Amino acid sequence: MKKQSKEKKYMPEISQKEVQELRKTITTTSQQIITENIKKMKKTDPNRPKAMKYFDEIADFTKREKEIRAAKQEGKKVIGYMCLFAPIELILAADAIPVRVNSGWYDASKLGDRIVPVEVCPMVRSTIGAKMIALSPYLELSDTLISVLTCDGMTKLGEILSDFKPVWTMTIPRVKDTEQSLRLWSEEIKTIKGQIEELTGNKIRGKQLKSAIELTQKATKAFRRLQELRKGPPVIMGRDAMLVNQTYMWDDIERWTEKTEALCDELEERVSQKNWACPPDTPRVMLTGTPMIWPDNWKVPTLVEEANPQGILVADELCSSERLLFDPVGVDEWSMSDMLNAIAERYLMASTCPCFTSEDGNEDRINWLLNKIEEWDIQGVIYYVIRGCMLYAMEYIRVKKVMDSKGVPVYYLDTEYTREDVGQMKTRIEAFLEMLSARIDL
Amino acid sequence: MMELIGEMLKLTVLAGLTLAGILVILIWKKGLATKVTYLRFLVQVVSMVAVFYLFTYPVWQLIILIVIFILPLLLGRFFCGWICPFALIMDAITLIRKTVKVRYRLLPDKLNKFLHNFRYVLFLVFLIIPFLLFLFDPPSSFDTSFLLAMLLSGPFEPLRILVGPLIPLIVPWEGPLAISGVYFSYPYVQEVILYSEVVFSEFIVNIIAWIFVGLTFVGSFFLRRVWCRFCPTGASIAVLNRFKGFKWAPMLHIDKDEEKCTKCGICKRVCPVQVTEVYEQKAGKITTSMCTLCTRCVEMCPYQDCLKVKMGGKTVFRSRNWLEPSTIE
Numbered sequence: 001m002k003k004q005s006k007e008k009k010y011m012p013e014i015s016q017k018e019v020q021e022l023r024k025t026i027t028t029t030s031q032q033i034i035t036e037n038i039k040k041m042k043k044t045d046p047n048r049p050k051a052m053k054y055f056d057e058i059a060d061f062t063k064r065e066k067e068i069r070a071a072k073q074e075g076k077k078v079i080g081y082m083c084l085f086a087p088i089e090l091i092l093a094a095d096a097i098p099v100r101v102n103s104g105w106y107d108a109s110k111l112g113d114r115i116v117p118v119e120v121c122p123m124v125r126s127t128i129g130a131k132m133i134a135l136s137p138y139l140e141l142s143d144t145l146i147s148v149l150t151c152d153g154m155t156k157l158g159e160i161l162s163d164f165k166p167v168w169t170m171t172i173p174r175v176k177d178t179e180q181s182l183r184l185w186s187e188e189i190k191t192i193k194g195q196i197e198e199l200t201g202n203k204i205r206g207k208q209l210k211s212a213i214e215l216t217q218k219a220t221k222a223f224r225r226l227q228e229l230r231k232g233p234p235v236i237m238g239r240d241a242m243l244v245n246q247t248y249m250w251d252d253i254e255r256w257t258e259k260t261e262a263l264c265d266e267l268e269e270r271v272s273q274k275n276w277a278c279p280p281d282t283p284r285v286m287l288t289g290t291p292m293i294w295p296d297n298w299k300v301p302t303l304v305e306e307a308n309p310q311g312i313l314v315a316d317e318l319c320s321s322e323r324l325l326f327d328p329v330g331v332d333e334w335s336m337s338d339m340l341n342a343i344a345e346r347y348l349m350a351s352t353c354p355c356f357t358s359e360d361g362n363e364d365r366i367n368w369l370l371n372k373i374e375e376w377d378i379q380g381v382i383y384y385v386i387r388g389c390m391l392y393a394m395e396y397i398r399v400k401k402v403m404d405s406k407g408v409p410v411y412y413l414d415t416e417y418t419r420e421d422v423g424q425m426k427t428r429i430e431a432f433l434e435m436l437s438a439r440i441d442l
Numbered sequence: 443m444m445e446l447i448g449e450m451l452k453l454t455v456l457a458g459l460t461l462a463g464i465l466v467i468l469i470w471k472k473g474l475a476t477k478v479t480y481l482r483f484l485v486q487v488v489s490m491v492a493v494f495y496l497f498t499y500p501v502w503q504l505i506i507l508i509v510i511f512i513l514p515l516l517l518g519r520f521f522c523g524w525i526c527p528f529a530l531i532m533d534a535i536t537l538i539r540k541t542v543k544v545r546y547r548l549l550p551d552k553l554n555k556f557l558h559n560f561r562y563v564l565f566l567v568f569l570i571i572p573f574l575l576f577l578f579d580p581p582s583s584f585d586t587s588f589l590l591a592m593l594l595s596g597p598f599e600p601l602r603i604l605v606g607p608l609i610p611l612i613v614p615w616e617g618p619l620a621i622s623g624v625y626f627s628y629p630y631v632q633e634v635i636l637y638s639e640v641v642f643s644e645f646i647v648n649i650i651a652w653i654f655v656g657l658t659f660v661g662s663f664f665l666r667r668v669w670c671r672f673c674p675t676g677a678s679i680a681v682l683n684r685f686k687g688f689k690w691a692p693m694l695h696i697d698k699d700e701e702k703c704t705k706c707g708i709c710k711r712v713c714p715v716q717v718t719e720v721y722e723q724k725a726g727k728i729t730t731s732m733c734t735l736c737t738r739c740v741e742m743c744p745y746q747d748c749l750k751v752k753m754g755g756k757t758v759f760r761s762r763n764w765l766e767p768s769t770i771e
Contacts, residue, residue: 176705177705177707182707206543217765218765220765221763221765224763224765326704327704327706327744328744328765330706330708330711330712330742330744332708332711332712332742333540333543333545333546334540334543335540335543335544335545336543336545337545338545341711342708342711345706345707345708345711346706349704349705349706349707350704350705350706350707352704363705364703364704364705367700367701367702367703367704368704370701371701371702374701
C-alpha cells in the first residue's frame, strides 16, 4: 500500500487546537442528540417493544466502536463504504468488517463548507467535516474506503477523502440493463475482490463467499419479516423500524439478524394481542428521497411521528433504510463465478437509485413506490430532498405525475442539514398530515 | 422375445422407482419440498418410465405424436420442461457440472434467437422430405392408411425424428447397444445410424453415433439444455403461437407483475434456455415459445407474487419470498 505522506490535495491547514475544540463541542452535542432522539422515540410510543433496547445501544456509537476497535486489535480489517453499491458479501467473505461511513451530523456540514461550496449536498459536506475533526468513529476506524461513483457528490467525496485514507473507486454505469454495463460492473466487482483480498490477506474462496451470501440472505429475511409486520395496523413506530434498518450499516450482521428476529417475535405477539403502537387510523406515510442518516438527520421522521395530527411511517424508499436490505443475492449455482455474477447483478440491477436512467426513465423506482403504496396501504408520500441533491430533486416531477394519476398525495419537502427550520417544517408537515386525516375521514 | 421385454420392463420400473425413491428421501431429508427443481427431476424420472411403457404399445408413435402436438395446445412447452427424457439426460449432466463446479457458458443472444428460429427450418425439412419423395416416386395407391404408414415409417421416418428426444435410455426394442439382453439407446442415435448406414460402413456408423452422443454430452455440459434451443419437436406449439388469434393457445403460461419487479435480473440469469423475455417484458403474459416452462425463474424470483404460473387464468405456482419457507399451491 502506498504511504500517506503525500501532499494533501484538498484539505486546508487547520490548527490542532481548533480541531480539538470543534471535536469536543460537536461530540458532546452528538451524544446529546442521540439520547434526545431515543428519548423522543420512547415518548412517542411509551409501550415501545422491549427488543428495541438493543438497537438503542447500537445506535449509541460507543458500544460498537469498542467492539470494532477490539476486532482491529486482533488483526481484522475494517472497510468503509459510502454507497450501498459496495459488495458487503465480499467484505464479509474476506473476514473484514463493513461499515457505512456517511455522516448525518448537522454541525459537521458547516465545516465541510471550508472545502466545498455550500451548494454541494450537505451529506457530502458533513462527511468531509466529520473527517476533518475525526467525529465519526466508523470513518476513523476504517482502513480503506470504497467509493462508488454514483452521484456527483459521492464521486468527489471519495477524491477528497483520499487525502486521509486509501480510497477504492468503483465506476458504476448510468444505464443498468445493457450487457456492456453489466460487464463493466462485473469487472469492477472482480477488481474490488482482488483489492479486498490484498488488504486483508485472506483469499476469498467459494466456501467463505457462500456463507457470507447466506449471512446477508438471513439478514434480508429478518428485514423482510419486519417489513411484513408493518403492512398491517401500526405495531411499531416508523422511526423504530428505521433505526433497526439503519443499525445494519455498522452492526455485526449475524447479531443484527438475531436481534431483528427477536424483535419480530415480540411484534408478532403484539399483533395477536392487538397492541398497537398508535391508533390504527393514523395516516400512513411513506418517505422517499435523499437518505436520512442517524443520529442528527432524524428531523423529518421525528416531526412526522410527533406531529399533531400524528402520522406513521410504514414504508420508505431510502438508501439508508429499506433499500439496504430489500433485495437478496439470488445464486443459481454455488460456483465462484456465478456467485460473483449474482452479487454484481444484485447491486447493479436491483437498485432504484436515481443515478440511473434508461429509455423508460428510472422505471424501477416508480414501480417500487407503486408497489409499496398498494401493499403497505400508503395514504401519503413525503418526498424528502436536501438542497444540493440534484438527482432526487429532478425526479420529483416524474414521481408526482405518477402519484397524481394514482390519487396519492405527494409532498415535496426540501431542507438542509440544519435545525433552524424545524419550526417551519413542523407547520408544513402538520398541514400535510391534516390533509391526509381529512381525506381518511371523508 | 416377450419374456425379454417383460424382464426389461421390470428392470426399468425398478430403476425408475429407485431413483424416484432416492429423490423423495433427498427432498424429505433436506426439507426441500418447496424446491421446484427437485420436483421437476422427480416428474422427469417418472415420465421417463412412463414413456418406456408407452413405447411397448404397438401404436406408440401415434400416441406420442398426439401427446406432442395436442398437449402443447393446453400446456405450452410444459412437455419440454417437465416430461421429455432427453431433457432429463441434459439436466443430469448439468447436475454433474454443478457438483464439479464448472461454470456454464452462455450463447450470444442473437445466436440463441437464430437457433430458436432454426428449429422451424428443421421441422419443415423433416416434414417436407417425405412429400417430395411422393412426388419423385408416386405410390400406386393413395388410400389414407397407406399415407399414414408412409409418414410414420417411410424411408426418412420424419415423424420418428420428432419423437427422437423422447427415447429413454433403455428401449423395449432392438436398440443399437445391447448389454446382457437389455437394449440401450439414446435420443436420435437410431436416426443417426439409419441415415448414415446408407453411405458408410457399420464401423464408421458406430463411430458417428458415438460422436453424436459425445457432442450432446459435451454440449449439455457447457450449455444448459442445449438441445432444447433448437429441438424441432419443440416447434409444435411455437408455430401456433406465432399467429395472432392463437395467443391464448397455451393455457399454461408465466405471468409477470410489473410493479413487484425490481429488474434484478435473476430470472434472466437462471433461465436454462436463456429466455430474455421474462426479464425484458414489462408485464403480462410471457408468450415466447422459447420458454420451456421449467419454472426455474418463478422459483428463483425473490419477490412475492412477481412471477406466476397460470393455468387458464388460475395461479398454479407463484414466485415467493424464498428466504421464507412456503408451500407449493
